[in-house]
Amino acid sequence: MHDVLIIGAGPIGLACGIEAEKAGLEYVIIDKGCLVNSIYNYPLGMTFFSSSEKLEIGGVPFISHLNKPNRFEALEYYRRVAMTWSLKVRLYEEVKTAVKEEDGIFTITTSKGVYKTKAVIIATGFYDIPYLMNVPGEDLPKVAHYYKEPHPYFGQKIIVVGAANSAVDVALETYRKGAEVTMVVRESGILDTVKYWVKPDIENRIEEGSIKSYFNSEITEIRPHEVDIMTPDGPKTVENDYVMAMTGYKPNFSLMEAMGVEFQKDELHTPIFNDKTQESNVENIYLAGVVCGGLKTNKWFIENSRVHAEVIIEDLAIKKK
Numbered sequence: 503m504h505d506v507l508i509i510g511a512g513p514i515g516l517a518c519g520i521e522a523e524k525a526g527l528e529y530v531i532i533d534k535g536c537l538v539n540s541i542y543n544y545p546l547g548m549t550f551f552s553s554s555e556k557l558e559i560g561g562v563p564f565i566s567h568l569n570k571p572n573r574f575e576a577l578e579y580y581r582r583v584a585m586t587w588s589l590k591v592r593l594y595e596e597v598k599t600a601v602k603e604e605d606g607i608f609t610i611t612t613s614k615g616v617y618k619t620k621a622v623i624i625a626t627g628f629y630d631i632p633y634l635m636n637v638p639g640e641d642l643p644k645v646a647h648y649y650k651e652p653h654p655y656f657g658q659k660i661i662v663v664g665a666a667n668s669a670v671d672v673a674l675e676t677y678r679k680g681a682e683v684t685m686v687v688r689e690s691g692i693l694d695t696v697k698y699w700v701k702p703d704i705e706n707r708i709e710e711g712s713i714k715s716y717f718n719s720e721i722t723e724i725r726p727h728e729v730d731i732m733t734p735d736g737p738k739t740v741e742n743d744y745v746m747a748m749t750g751y752k753p754n755f756s757l758m759e760a761m762g763v764e765f766q767k768d769e770l771h772t773p774i775f776n777d778k779t780q781e782s783n784v785e786n787i788y789l790a791g792v793v794c795g796g797l798k799t800n801k802w803f804i805e806n807s808r809v810h811a812e813v814i815i816e817d818l819a820i821k822k823k
């Protein structure tokens with residue numbers, strides 16, 4: 503029997519494990535993928551917007567070569583954290599169901615086994631489900647919702663959909679590695695949330711025509727060698743080899759819903775929790791990390807949600823006394 507079972511071995515799930523370890527609680531962290539699976543799946547050349555000390559957990563120093571660490575350094579860092587604290591992590595094991603029994607104990611069923619636990623922390627992040635464009639041809643192999651690296655796109659005509667950080671990073675990186683890039687953007691310009699040191703770069707590339715753009719526009723159909731775009735000047739058809747749909751991601755709410763977690767009746771689908779303890783409407787189910795923001799996936803991130811770990815474990819430790 504565990505005191506607490508933590509779903510998700512992202513930075514915040516690991517932080518919860520560290521606090522549980524410090525408090526002497528019996529815990530286990532379970533992840534459906536590898537350690538810090540979301541960061542692993544980020545673009546290979548990704549640089550964090552946070553400086554390295556803001557991503558630290560468990561008092562382990564994060565030294566990076568530059569002020570802002572990159573994905574490789576973050577993977578190295580969180581591996582070192584897991585080893586330093588000898589965290590009890592089970593990887594490649596998906597939590598499928600969690601049922602609260604009459605005695606208040608949870609039965610958690612995973613792809614590999616069954617666990618009993620007195621409390622559950624949901625730290626499942628937001629990187630699992632991409633927003634779809636819902637247009638014909640979206641399922642073609644040339645359409646991707648996750649981006650790794652620019653090399654395959656050298657000499658290719660690519661369309662980048664979106665105007666937030668991910669889209670802008672993909673557009674600039676592929677352009678600089680020899681792709682012919684066109685951005686298709688629903689809004690009237692590059693979003694203000696784009697990193698302030700990157701925004702002028704993309705806007706200048708668009709203005710000088712190095713990167714083509716269609717604003718206030720949407721893709722209406724994707725075919726193997728062409729894409730149809732509805733623009734303010736009417737429909738256009740452009741030649742195309744690849745579509746990078748950087749349209750954002752949303753948390754997988756189904757597990758939370760199945761566990762009885764309730765959500766505010768707003769369009770952001772924000773889960774209900776006590777902001778002093780992070781406890782949801784279901785006693786002994788806690789929420790931690792980016793998942794707390796519902797569809798507002800930029801509300802919570804590593805640097806401002808590390809603190810959830812301490813708050814939750816403090817509450818559990820008080821209950822245990």
Ligand SMILES: Cc1cc2nc3c(=O)[nH]c(=O)nc-3n(C[C@H](O)[C@H](O)[C@H](O)COP(=O)(O)OP(=O)(O)OC[C@H]3O[C@@H](n4cnc5c(N)ncnc54)[C@H](O)[C@@H]3O)c2cc1C
Binds near residue numbers: 514598626790793
């Ligand atoms: C390109 C990019 C750049 C970013 N830069 C920054 C930055 O500079 N600074 C910053 O603070 N934040 C940044 N973020 C956001 C940051 O990565 C997230 O806030 C962070 O990963 C959230 O941590 P988390 O532990 O809450 O969730 P995640 O890191 O997403 O971890 C959730 C984990 O839960 C696992 N999981 C999900 N469902 C299940 C299940 N059913 N069973 C078992 N395991 C499951 C997943 O595999 C995953 O490993 C960035 C995000 C992106 C996309």
